[in-house]
Amino acid sequence: MPGTQQQFLVLLVYLLIWDSPGVFGSYRRSSSRCTSIPKSMALCYDIGYTEMRLPNLLDHETMAEAIQQSASWLPLLARECHPDARIFLCSLFAPICLDRLIYPCRNLCEAVRSSCAPVMACYGYPWPEILNCNKFPEDHELCISSITDESTSSRRMPRASCRDCELEEPSSAKEIMENLCISDFAVKIRISRKNKTSTIADFDLDSKLEVLKHGPLLKTETHTKLQQWLDLDATCVHNIMRGTNAGVYLISGEMQNDKVVVVNKAYAWHKKNRILQTAVRRWKHYKCKA
Template sequence: MMGTPKLLILLGYFLIWNSPGVLGSYRRSSSRCILVPRSMALCYDIGYTEMRLPNLLDHDTMAEAIQQSASWLPLLARECHPDARIFLCSLFAPICLDRLIYPCRSLCEAVRSSCAPVMACYGYPWPEILTCNEFPDDHELCISSITDESASSKRIVPQASCRDCELEEPTSAKEILEHFCNSDFAVKIKISRKNKTSTIADFDLDSKLEVLKHGPLLKTETYSKFKQWLDLDATCVHNIMRGTNTGVYVITGEVQNGKVVMVNKAYAWHKKNRNLQSAVRRWRHYKCRT
C-alpha cells in the first residue's frame, strides 16, 4: 500500500491539464507551495515534498486538509484499488508545479468502481465532490493510472464484503480453533475510545496484548503492527466495537506483504462466550489439520 512509485520519476505520464471547470473554481492567485507534513499520513512520502494550498478540494488550511484526508485512511487499508492513494493525493495534496495537474476521468472511474462497494459496506456513499464526469478525458492532458496493467491483473485485491470485520458469534470451540489454524494471526486485545465524542479513528490499544498466534509477524513487532492497524483501518475497528466505548476482543486475519495486518474476524471476549474461552485455553496444545 505504501510502496507507491516516486511521482517525480513518473511525471512523463502525469501530464498537465488546466481547466477552471473541474471541481469548482481554483484560486490560483492565492495558492502557495507548502511542504507535505509528516502528519498528513495519506500523502506523506508519496514521492514529492511540496503541495499546493488551497488544494483541488478547496481546503484552505493544512489543518483542514490533514483532517479531511485522514478520513480516507481506512479505505486505503482495505486496498480496494492500487491507484487509490495516487488519485486521492492528486486532490488533497496536488504537486507544486507551475500549472495544475488533475486526475484523468478513467483513473477516477477505476478507483470508484473498486472502492465504492467497500465504502457502501460501511454506510459511506461515494462523495459527490468526486464525481468522475468532472475530470478530463484520457485524450486530454491529465494524471493517468501508474499501475502496470499486466501486474495489476495478477495482483490479488480483497473483494468487497459487507461481512468483513463483523463481530462474530462463536458457534463451537472446534470451529474457532480451525479458524485460528487457517489465519495468519490470532490476538486478544483491548480497545477503547479516547473519549465519547471522538471521531471514528480515535481509538487506543491497551499495552497488554496477548498473542495467541503471531504467524509471519515477529514477536517484537506485533504490538506496533496492531497499533498501525488501529490507526489505518479504523472503519473496521468501529464496525467491531458497534458503538461501545471499550471492549476486549479476539481478532484474526492475514498479514499482507509481510507488513500490513488485515483483520477479517473478531469475537467479543466475555464470560458468556464459553466456546471462545475454551478455544483460547485449548489453542496452545491444539494440532491443526494439514
C-alpha cells in the same frame, strides 16, 4: 519499492517531460505555492514525490486543512478497496508541484469509485459529489491515469465487504484455528471507549495483550500497531464492539506493506464460549496445512 509506486514514479517522469508551456494550459504560480508534504499527512507522505501545491485541487487553503480532511480517508485505504486509491486521492489532496495542475484521469476516478464506493456504502457514506468522475479530464488528455490493470491483477478488488469488521460466530474450534493459520497475526485484546458519548472514535487499548500469533507483527511494536488500528479504522472497531463501552476480543488479520494492521476477523471473548476457549487451548499444538 512496491510495483505500483514504481509505475507511479515512471508516470511522474512522463509528466515532467511533457510539462511545457502552451500544452493543456498553464498554471499560474502566483495563485498557489509549493510546500513539502509533511509526515503528519499520512495519506500522501512518501507517495513518490516530496512537494505539493496549496491550495490543492479540493480547494484546501492551508496545510492544516488538507491534513485534517485527508486523514478521514485513511480508514478506507485500510480496507484496501483498490490499489490505486491512494494515488487518486493524493492527486487531489497533494497535487504534484508542476507548472500546471495535473488532474486524475476520469478512468482512474471511475476505477477507484467502482471498487471503493460499495465499501463506503457499507458504513453509510455515499461517494462524495466533490469526487464526481465526470469533472475529470478524458483519458487521452494529460492526466494521471489508472496504473493497475484490473483484468490481470491477482489482487481481489474490493477485498473489503459489508461483512468485514463484524463479530464472528464460529461453528467449530477448527474453523477458528484455520482462520488463524491464514492470518498474519492473532491477538487477544481489551478495548475500551475513552469517551462514552462518542459514536465511532476515541478507543483505547489495554496494556495487557495475549499474542497467539506474531507473524510479521514484531513484539516491540504490537501495542503501537494495534493502537494505530484503533485510531485509523474506528468504524471497524465500532462494528466489533456493537455499542458496548468495553470488551475483550480475539482479533486476527494481516499486515499491509508491513506497516498497517488490517483486522479481518474478530471474536467476542467469553469464558462460557467453549468453542473459542477450545480453539485457543488447542492452537499451541495445531499444525497448519502447508
